[in-house]
Amino acid sequence: MFEDKGSGIGFLKTTKARHAEEAIGHTEGLVTVLRLTMADIKPAEATLAIAKQFFDAHQYAKAVQAAKRAESIAIKLDERFGQYQKALQGLQSQIGSMKRLGLDTETIAKVAGKAEEKVVAGISENGAFVPNYLEARDILVRATQEGRAFQEKSEIASNRIFVAELAIESLANVNGSADNGTFAHGAASSLEQTIHVATKELALGNPGNAAEIAKGIEEKARCLKTQFAEATKSLTEIDAKLGDLRGEGVLTHEVETQVKMARDMLDRGLIEPAAAMASRLQDDVRSIAEHYRKASTTLADAEILYGRLQREGFHSYAADAALRDARRTIREGSYDRAIEHLERALQAFARRTNARASLGKDIEETRTRVRLLAGSGLSFLPDIQEVLGRAEREFHQGNYSGSSEDLRIATVLLDGVTHAPGPKK
Numbered sequence: 001m002f003e004d005k006g007s008g009i010g011f012l013k014t015t016k017a018r019h020a021e022e023a024i025g026h027t028e029g030l031v032t033v034l035r036l037t038m039a040d041i042k043p044a045e046a047t048l049a050i051a052k053q054f055f056d057a058h059q060y061a062k063a064v065q066a067a068k069r070a071e072s073i074a075i076k077l078d079e080r081f082g083q084y085q086k087a088l089q090g091l092q093s094q095i096g097s098m099k100r101l102g103l104d105t106e107t108i109a110k111v112a113g114k115a116e117e118k119v120v121a122g123i124s125e126n127g128a129f130v131p132n133y134l135e136a137r138d139i140l141v142r143a144t145q146e147g148r149a150f151q152e153k154s155e156i157a158s159n160r161i162f163v164a165e166l167a168i169e170s171l172a173n174v175n176g177s178a179d180n181g182t183f184a185h186g187a188a189s190s191l192e193q194t195i196h197v198a199t200k201e202l203a204l205g206n207p208g209n210a211a212e213i214a215k216g217i218e219e220k221a222r223c224l225k226t227q228f229a230e231a232t233k234s235l236t237e238i239d240a241k242l243g244d245l246r247g248e249g250v251l252t253h254e255v256e257t258q259v260k261m262a263r264d265m266l267d268r269g270l271i272e273p274a275a276a277m278a279s280r281l282q283d284d285v286r287s288i289a290e291h292y293r294k295a296s297t298t299l300a301d302a303e304i305l306y307g308r309l310q311r312e313g314f315h316s317y318a319a320d321a322a323l324r325d326a327r328r329t330i331r332e333g334s335y336d337r338a339i340e341h342l343e344r345a346l347q348a349f350a351r352r353t354n355a356r357a358s359l360g361k362d363i364e365e366t367r368t369r370v371r372l373l374a375g376s377g378l379s380f381l382p383d384i385q386e387v388l389g390r391a392e393r394e395f396h397q398g399n400y401s402g403s404s405e406d407l408r409i410a411t412v413l414l415d416g417v418t419h420a421p422g423p424k425k
Helices: 002-034 040-054 059-101 111-121 133-172 180-203 205-248 255-269 271-311 316-332 337-374 379-395 400-419
Strands: 123-125 128-130
Touching: 002 040, 002 059, 040 059, 040 337, 040 400, 059 133, 111 133, 111 379, 133 180, 133 205, 180 205, 205 255, 205 271, 271 316, 271 337, 337 379, 337 400, 379 400
Parallel strands: none
Antiparallel strands: 123 128
Protein backbone atom coordinates (compact mmCIF):
# COMPACT_ATOMS: atom_id res chain seq x y z
CA MET A 1 0.00 0.00 0.00
CA PHE A 2 2.79 2.41 0.91
CA GLU A 3 4.58 1.46 -2.23
CA ASP A 4 1.50 2.52 -4.25
CA LYS A 5 1.39 5.83 -2.39
CA GLY A 6 5.04 6.53 -3.07
CA SER A 7 4.53 5.65 -6.66
CA GLY A 8 1.63 8.17 -6.89
CA ILE A 9 3.67 10.95 -5.35
CA GLY A 10 6.50 10.28 -7.72
CA PHE A 11 4.15 10.41 -10.68
CA LEU A 12 2.75 13.77 -9.51
CA LYS A 13 6.22 15.24 -9.15
CA THR A 14 7.17 13.92 -12.52
CA THR A 15 4.08 15.55 -14.05
CA LYS A 16 4.79 18.90 -12.40
CA ALA A 17 8.39 18.72 -13.48
CA ARG A 18 7.31 18.02 -17.03
CA HIS A 19 4.87 20.94 -17.01
CA ALA A 20 7.55 23.22 -15.60
CA GLU A 21 10.04 22.00 -18.14
CA GLU A 22 7.57 22.57 -20.98
CA ALA A 23 6.76 26.09 -19.72
CA ILE A 24 10.43 26.95 -19.43
CA GLY A 25 11.15 25.47 -22.83
CA HIS A 26 8.29 27.39 -24.44
CA THR A 27 9.39 30.66 -22.88
CA GLU A 28 13.02 30.00 -23.75
CA GLY A 29 12.06 29.43 -27.37
CA LEU A 30 10.12 32.69 -27.42
CA VAL A 31 13.01 34.57 -25.84
CA THR A 32 15.44 33.02 -28.32
CA VAL A 33 13.32 34.28 -31.22
CA LEU A 34 12.92 37.74 -29.70
CA ARG A 35 16.68 37.99 -29.23
CA LEU A 36 16.86 38.32 -33.00
CA THR A 37 14.98 41.63 -32.76
CA MET A 38 16.37 44.88 -31.41
CA ALA A 39 14.06 44.75 -28.42
CA ASP A 40 15.68 44.79 -25.01
CA ILE A 41 14.32 41.59 -23.43
CA LYS A 42 16.86 41.28 -20.65
CA PRO A 43 14.12 41.52 -17.98
CA ALA A 44 12.41 38.49 -19.58
CA GLU A 45 15.72 36.62 -19.70
CA ALA A 46 16.35 37.40 -16.05
CA THR A 47 12.91 36.14 -15.06
CA LEU A 48 13.46 33.01 -17.18
CA ALA A 49 16.72 32.37 -15.32
CA ILE A 50 14.79 32.55 -12.04
CA ALA A 51 12.33 30.00 -13.43
CA LYS A 52 15.23 27.65 -14.16
CA GLN A 53 16.55 28.10 -10.64
CA PHE A 54 13.15 27.13 -9.25
CA PHE A 55 13.15 24.10 -11.54
CA ASP A 56 16.58 23.02 -10.36
CA ALA A 57 15.35 23.37 -6.79
CA HIS A 58 12.38 21.14 -7.70
CA GLN A 59 10.00 24.04 -7.00
CA TYR A 60 8.05 23.28 -10.12
CA ALA A 61 4.97 25.41 -9.40
CA LYS A 62 7.12 28.50 -8.88
CA ALA A 63 9.13 27.57 -11.93
CA VAL A 64 5.94 27.50 -14.03
CA GLN A 65 4.82 30.87 -12.65
CA ALA A 66 8.21 32.43 -13.30
CA ALA A 67 8.31 30.99 -16.83
CA LYS A 68 4.85 32.36 -17.62
CA ARG A 69 5.82 35.71 -16.17
CA ALA A 70 8.96 35.74 -18.29
CA GLU A 71 6.80 34.96 -21.32
CA SER A 72 4.41 37.81 -20.49
CA ILE A 73 7.29 40.24 -20.01
CA ALA A 74 8.87 39.18 -23.30
CA ILE A 75 5.60 39.58 -25.23
CA LYS A 76 4.87 43.00 -23.69
CA LEU A 77 8.38 44.24 -24.35
CA ASP A 78 8.18 43.03 -27.93
CA GLU A 79 4.84 44.80 -28.48
CA ARG A 80 6.00 47.99 -26.84
CA PHE A 81 9.25 47.93 -28.75
CA GLY A 82 7.27 47.57 -31.97
CA GLN A 83 5.19 50.61 -31.07
CA TYR A 84 8.33 52.49 -30.14
CA GLN A 85 9.99 51.58 -33.43
CA LYS A 86 6.91 52.62 -35.39
CA ALA A 87 6.86 55.98 -33.59
CA LEU A 88 10.58 56.42 -34.24
CA GLN A 89 10.11 55.69 -37.94
CA GLY A 90 7.23 58.18 -38.03
CA LEU A 91 9.46 60.83 -36.47
CA GLN A 92 12.28 60.12 -38.92
CA SER A 93 9.84 60.31 -41.82
CA GLN A 94 8.56 63.65 -40.54
CA ILE A 95 12.11 64.96 -40.20
CA GLY A 96 12.82 63.92 -43.79
CA SER A 97 9.68 65.67 -45.01
CA MET A 98 10.63 68.85 -43.19
CA LYS A 99 14.16 68.74 -44.58
CA ARG A 100 12.83 68.48 -48.12
CA LEU A 101 10.92 71.71 -47.51
CA GLY A 102 14.01 73.38 -46.12
CA LEU A 103 12.57 73.63 -42.61
CA ASP A 104 14.70 73.69 -39.49
CA THR A 105 14.87 70.17 -37.97
CA GLU A 106 17.56 70.70 -35.36
CA THR A 107 15.15 70.69 -32.44
CA ILE A 108 12.97 67.80 -33.57
CA ALA A 109 16.02 65.70 -34.45
CA LYS A 110 17.09 65.77 -30.79
CA VAL A 111 13.84 64.14 -29.69
CA ALA A 112 15.01 60.66 -30.75
CA GLY A 113 17.92 60.92 -28.33
CA LYS A 114 15.61 62.02 -25.53
CA ALA A 115 13.32 59.07 -26.24
CA GLU A 116 16.29 56.68 -26.17
CA GLU A 117 17.32 58.10 -22.81
CA LYS A 118 13.79 57.48 -21.56
CA VAL A 119 14.01 53.83 -22.74
CA VAL A 120 17.33 53.28 -20.99
CA ALA A 121 16.11 54.95 -17.80
CA GLY A 122 13.51 52.19 -17.56
CA ILE A 123 10.57 51.80 -15.23
CA SER A 124 9.63 49.41 -12.42
CA GLU A 125 6.60 47.35 -13.36
CA ASN A 126 5.17 44.50 -11.26
CA GLY A 127 8.47 44.00 -9.52
CA ALA A 128 10.49 43.97 -12.74
CA PHE A 129 12.64 46.77 -14.09
CA VAL A 130 11.85 47.08 -17.81
CA PRO A 131 12.77 49.50 -20.64
CA ASN A 132 10.35 52.44 -20.70
CA TYR A 133 9.19 52.01 -24.29
CA LEU A 134 5.72 53.41 -23.56
CA GLU A 135 6.77 56.89 -22.43
CA ALA A 136 9.51 56.96 -25.05
CA ARG A 137 6.89 56.18 -27.71
CA ASP A 138 4.67 58.98 -26.40
CA ILE A 139 7.58 61.41 -26.65
CA LEU A 140 8.17 60.41 -30.27
CA VAL A 141 4.48 60.56 -31.21
CA ARG A 142 4.05 63.97 -29.63
CA ALA A 143 7.14 65.33 -31.40
CA THR A 144 5.93 63.90 -34.72
CA GLN A 145 2.53 65.53 -34.29
CA GLU A 146 4.11 68.86 -33.41
CA GLY A 147 6.45 68.56 -36.38
CA ARG A 148 3.55 67.77 -38.70
CA ALA A 149 1.56 70.73 -37.37
CA PHE A 150 4.59 72.97 -37.80
CA GLN A 151 5.07 71.71 -41.34
CA GLU A 152 1.42 72.34 -42.20
CA LYS A 153 1.66 75.88 -40.86
CA SER A 154 4.90 76.38 -42.74
CA GLU A 155 3.32 75.13 -45.97
CA ILE A 156 0.41 77.53 -45.46
CA ALA A 157 2.85 80.36 -44.81
CA SER A 158 4.91 79.39 -47.85
CA ASN A 159 1.79 79.41 -50.02
CA ARG A 160 0.80 82.77 -48.56
CA ILE A 161 4.21 84.18 -49.39
CA PHE A 162 3.96 82.81 -52.93
CA VAL A 163 0.52 84.37 -53.42
CA ALA A 164 1.81 87.64 -51.97
CA GLU A 165 4.70 87.60 -54.44
CA LEU A 166 2.23 87.09 -57.30
CA ALA A 167 0.15 90.00 -55.99
CA ILE A 168 3.25 92.22 -55.90
CA GLU A 169 4.16 91.18 -59.44
CA SER A 170 0.62 91.93 -60.62
CA LEU A 171 0.76 95.34 -58.96
CA ALA A 172 4.14 96.13 -60.50
CA ASN A 173 2.79 95.39 -63.99
CA VAL A 174 -0.54 97.20 -63.64
CA ASN A 175 0.74 100.44 -65.16
CA GLY A 176 1.82 98.99 -68.47
CA SER A 177 3.82 102.10 -69.41
CA ALA A 178 7.16 102.19 -71.16
CA ASP A 179 8.89 103.33 -67.98
CA ASN A 180 7.41 100.51 -65.94
CA GLY A 181 10.58 100.11 -63.88
CA THR A 182 10.06 103.44 -62.14
CA PHE A 183 6.43 102.62 -61.45
CA ALA A 184 7.24 99.12 -60.19
CA HIS A 185 9.89 100.46 -57.82
CA GLY A 186 7.58 103.10 -56.38
CA ALA A 187 4.56 100.83 -56.11
CA ALA A 188 6.12 97.57 -54.94
CA SER A 189 9.48 98.28 -53.29
CA SER A 190 8.07 98.60 -49.77
CA LEU A 191 6.00 95.44 -50.23
CA GLU A 192 9.05 93.57 -51.51
CA GLN A 193 10.95 94.57 -48.39
CA THR A 194 8.08 93.30 -46.28
CA ILE A 195 8.03 89.98 -48.16
CA HIS A 196 11.64 89.51 -47.06
CA VAL A 197 10.49 89.96 -43.48
CA ALA A 198 7.85 87.25 -43.97
CA THR A 199 10.43 84.90 -45.48
CA LYS A 200 12.79 85.55 -42.58
CA GLU A 201 10.04 84.82 -40.07
CA LEU A 202 9.38 81.50 -41.81
CA ALA A 203 13.08 80.65 -41.73
CA LEU A 204 13.20 81.47 -38.02
CA GLY A 205 10.41 78.99 -37.36
CA ASN A 206 7.56 81.47 -36.98
CA PRO A 207 5.14 80.33 -39.70
CA GLY A 208 2.16 82.01 -38.06
CA ASN A 209 3.82 85.42 -38.18
CA ALA A 210 5.05 84.76 -41.71
CA ALA A 211 1.55 83.85 -42.93
CA GLU A 212 0.03 86.92 -41.28
CA ILE A 213 2.62 89.24 -42.83
CA ALA A 214 2.17 87.65 -46.26
CA LYS A 215 -1.61 87.98 -45.99
CA GLY A 216 -1.22 91.67 -45.18
CA ILE A 217 1.06 92.11 -48.19
CA GLU A 218 -1.46 90.43 -50.49
CA GLU A 219 -4.30 92.62 -49.21
CA LYS A 220 -2.17 95.75 -49.49
CA ALA A 221 -1.16 94.93 -53.06
CA ARG A 222 -4.77 94.27 -54.02
CA CYS A 223 -5.86 97.53 -52.38
CA LEU A 224 -3.15 99.51 -54.19
CA LYS A 225 -4.16 97.95 -57.48
CA THR A 226 -7.77 99.02 -56.89
CA GLN A 227 -6.65 102.50 -55.88
CA PHE A 228 -4.57 102.77 -59.05
CA ALA A 229 -7.56 101.90 -61.23
CA GLU A 230 -9.84 104.30 -59.37
CA ALA A 231 -7.28 107.13 -59.47
CA THR A 232 -6.70 106.62 -63.20
CA LYS A 233 -10.44 106.71 -63.84
CA SER A 234 -10.88 109.79 -61.65
CA LEU A 235 -8.13 111.72 -63.44
CA THR A 236 -9.64 110.84 -66.82
CA GLU A 237 -13.04 112.08 -65.65
CA ILE A 238 -11.45 115.24 -64.26
CA ASP A 239 -9.79 115.94 -67.63
CA ALA A 240 -13.17 115.66 -69.35
CA LYS A 241 -14.85 117.97 -66.82
CA LEU A 242 -12.04 120.51 -67.12
CA GLY A 243 -12.49 120.51 -70.89
CA ASP A 244 -16.17 121.31 -70.46
CA LEU A 245 -15.39 124.06 -67.97
CA ARG A 246 -12.79 125.61 -70.27
CA GLY A 247 -15.45 125.67 -72.97
CA GLU A 248 -17.63 127.72 -70.61
CA GLY A 249 -14.79 130.14 -70.00
CA VAL A 250 -13.76 128.87 -66.58
CA LEU A 251 -10.12 129.30 -65.56
CA THR A 252 -8.78 125.79 -64.85
CA HIS A 253 -5.01 126.29 -65.03
CA GLU A 254 -4.40 125.74 -61.31
CA VAL A 255 -6.39 122.51 -61.23
CA GLU A 256 -4.75 121.30 -64.44
CA THR A 257 -1.34 121.76 -62.81
CA GLN A 258 -2.42 119.64 -59.85
CA VAL A 259 -3.85 116.97 -62.17
CA LYS A 260 -0.47 116.79 -63.88
CA MET A 261 1.20 116.37 -60.48
CA ALA A 262 -1.21 113.56 -59.59
CA ARG A 263 -0.51 111.77 -62.88
CA ASP A 264 3.22 112.15 -62.33
CA MET A 265 2.94 110.58 -58.87
CA LEU A 266 0.84 107.77 -60.32
CA ASP A 267 3.44 107.10 -63.03
CA ARG A 268 6.14 106.91 -60.36
CA GLY A 269 4.15 104.33 -58.41
CA LEU A 270 3.18 106.65 -55.56
CA ILE A 271 -0.34 105.28 -55.69
CA GLU A 272 -1.74 106.25 -52.30
CA PRO A 273 -0.87 109.98 -52.41
CA ALA A 274 -1.90 110.12 -56.07
CA ALA A 275 -5.24 108.48 -55.29
CA ALA A 276 -5.84 110.86 -52.38
CA MET A 277 -5.00 113.83 -54.60
CA ALA A 278 -7.27 112.57 -57.39
CA SER A 279 -10.14 112.23 -54.93
CA ARG A 280 -9.58 115.76 -53.64
CA LEU A 281 -9.33 117.16 -57.17
CA GLN A 282 -12.65 115.60 -58.07
CA ASP A 283 -14.22 117.49 -55.18
CA ASP A 284 -12.37 120.66 -56.20
CA VAL A 285 -13.55 120.46 -59.82
CA ARG A 286 -17.10 119.79 -58.69
CA SER A 287 -16.91 122.78 -56.34
CA ILE A 288 -15.43 125.04 -59.04
CA ALA A 289 -18.19 124.08 -61.46
CA GLU A 290 -20.89 124.69 -58.86
CA HIS A 291 -19.46 128.02 -57.74
CA TYR A 292 -18.85 129.20 -61.31
CA ARG A 293 -22.39 128.42 -62.36
CA LYS A 294 -23.77 130.01 -59.22
CA ALA A 295 -21.66 133.14 -59.75
CA SER A 296 -22.42 133.47 -63.47
CA THR A 297 -26.14 132.76 -63.00
CA THR A 298 -26.40 135.17 -60.08
CA LEU A 299 -24.54 137.85 -62.06
CA ALA A 300 -26.91 137.47 -65.01
CA ASP A 301 -29.95 137.66 -62.73
CA ALA A 302 -28.50 140.66 -60.89
CA GLU A 303 -27.82 142.53 -64.14
CA ILE A 304 -31.38 141.91 -65.35
CA LEU A 305 -32.79 143.10 -62.04
CA TYR A 306 -30.53 146.14 -61.94
CA GLY A 307 -31.49 147.04 -65.50
CA ARG A 308 -35.15 146.98 -64.57
CA LEU A 309 -34.51 149.06 -61.46
CA GLN A 310 -32.51 151.56 -63.50
CA ARG A 311 -35.39 151.93 -65.91
CA GLU A 312 -37.47 152.78 -62.87
CA GLY A 313 -35.00 155.50 -61.99
CA PHE A 314 -32.92 153.60 -59.45
CA HIS A 315 -29.18 154.08 -59.41
CA SER A 316 -26.69 152.89 -56.79
CA TYR A 317 -22.96 153.44 -56.70
CA ALA A 318 -22.67 150.51 -54.27
CA ALA A 319 -24.52 148.22 -56.68
CA ASP A 320 -22.38 149.42 -59.61
CA ALA A 321 -19.18 148.73 -57.67
CA ALA A 322 -20.40 145.32 -56.49
CA LEU A 323 -21.35 144.22 -60.02
CA ARG A 324 -18.08 145.53 -61.42
CA ASP A 325 -16.10 143.64 -58.76
CA ALA A 326 -18.15 140.51 -59.43
CA ARG A 327 -17.36 140.60 -63.16
CA ARG A 328 -13.67 141.10 -62.45
CA THR A 329 -13.40 138.26 -59.92
CA ILE A 330 -15.27 135.90 -62.26
CA ARG A 331 -12.73 136.68 -64.98
CA GLU A 332 -9.96 135.97 -62.45
CA GLY A 333 -11.56 132.67 -61.46
CA SER A 334 -12.32 133.78 -57.88
CA TYR A 335 -15.90 132.60 -57.93
CA ASP A 336 -16.40 132.64 -54.16
CA ARG A 337 -15.33 136.29 -54.07
CA ALA A 338 -17.64 137.03 -56.99
CA ILE A 339 -20.56 135.56 -55.08
CA GLU A 340 -19.70 137.79 -52.11
CA HIS A 341 -19.72 140.89 -54.35
CA LEU A 342 -23.03 139.83 -55.88
CA GLU A 343 -24.52 139.45 -52.43
CA ARG A 344 -23.58 143.08 -51.78
CA ALA A 345 -25.36 144.14 -54.99
CA LEU A 346 -28.42 142.08 -54.14
CA GLN A 347 -28.54 143.66 -50.70
CA ALA A 348 -28.59 147.10 -52.36
CA PHE A 349 -31.39 145.92 -54.64
CA ALA A 350 -33.26 144.56 -51.66
CA ARG A 351 -32.99 147.86 -49.83
CA ARG A 352 -34.31 149.62 -52.93
CA THR A 353 -37.13 147.14 -53.36
CA ASN A 354 -38.07 147.37 -49.70
CA ALA A 355 -38.07 151.17 -49.88
CA ARG A 356 -40.24 151.09 -53.01
CA ALA A 357 -42.70 148.72 -51.34
CA SER A 358 -42.81 150.90 -48.23
CA LEU A 359 -43.36 154.05 -50.32
CA GLY A 360 -46.18 152.39 -52.26
CA LYS A 361 -47.81 151.32 -49.03
CA ASP A 362 -47.55 154.85 -47.58
CA ILE A 363 -49.11 156.35 -50.75
CA GLU A 364 -52.00 153.90 -50.57
CA GLU A 365 -52.61 154.64 -46.89
CA THR A 366 -52.57 158.39 -47.60
CA ARG A 367 -54.99 157.92 -50.51
CA THR A 368 -57.34 156.09 -48.14
CA ARG A 369 -57.25 159.00 -45.68
CA VAL A 370 -58.02 161.46 -48.50
CA ARG A 371 -61.01 159.40 -49.63
CA LEU A 372 -62.40 159.47 -46.12
CA LEU A 373 -62.28 163.28 -46.19
CA ALA A 374 -64.04 163.59 -49.56
CA GLY A 375 -67.19 165.74 -49.30
CA SER A 376 -66.07 167.27 -46.03
CA GLY A 377 -65.84 170.72 -47.65
CA LEU A 378 -62.21 171.21 -46.66
CA SER A 379 -60.67 174.01 -48.69
CA PHE A 380 -57.22 172.41 -48.81
CA LEU A 381 -58.43 168.99 -49.94
CA PRO A 382 -58.02 169.67 -53.71
CA ASP A 383 -54.44 170.81 -53.12
CA ILE A 384 -53.73 167.69 -51.12
CA GLN A 385 -55.24 165.53 -53.86
CA GLU A 386 -53.11 167.25 -56.48
CA VAL A 387 -49.88 166.75 -54.54
CA LEU A 388 -50.79 163.11 -53.77
CA GLY A 389 -51.61 162.49 -57.44
CA ARG A 390 -48.23 163.88 -58.42
CA ALA A 391 -46.57 161.56 -55.86
CA GLU A 392 -48.38 158.58 -57.38
CA ARG A 393 -47.33 159.50 -60.92
CA GLU A 394 -43.72 159.92 -59.84
CA PHE A 395 -43.88 156.57 -58.05
CA HIS A 396 -45.06 154.78 -61.20
CA GLN A 397 -42.42 156.60 -63.24
CA GLY A 398 -39.69 155.39 -60.88
CA ASN A 399 -38.95 158.82 -59.46
CA TYR A 400 -39.04 157.55 -55.91
CA SER A 401 -37.21 160.48 -54.38
CA GLY A 402 -39.66 162.99 -55.95
CA SER A 403 -42.59 160.77 -55.05
CA SER A 404 -41.38 160.51 -51.47
CA GLU A 405 -40.99 164.30 -51.23
CA ASP A 406 -44.49 165.00 -52.62
CA LEU A 407 -45.96 162.31 -50.35
CA ARG A 408 -44.32 164.00 -47.38
CA ILE A 409 -45.88 167.37 -48.41
CA ALA A 410 -49.30 165.78 -48.87
CA THR A 411 -49.01 164.05 -45.51
CA VAL A 412 -48.04 167.32 -43.76
CA LEU A 413 -51.00 169.13 -45.35
CA LEU A 414 -53.31 166.28 -44.49
CA ASP A 415 -52.10 166.16 -40.91
CA GLY A 416 -52.59 169.93 -40.63
CA VAL A 417 -56.19 169.66 -41.78
CA THR A 418 -57.14 166.66 -39.68
CA HIS A 419 -55.50 168.02 -36.52
CA ALA A 420 -56.78 171.63 -36.89
CA PRO A 421 -59.27 172.73 -34.20
CA GLY A 422 -62.92 172.63 -35.24
CA PRO A 423 -65.19 175.81 -35.54
CA LYS A 424 -66.33 177.37 -32.30
CA LYS A 425 -69.93 176.89 -31.38
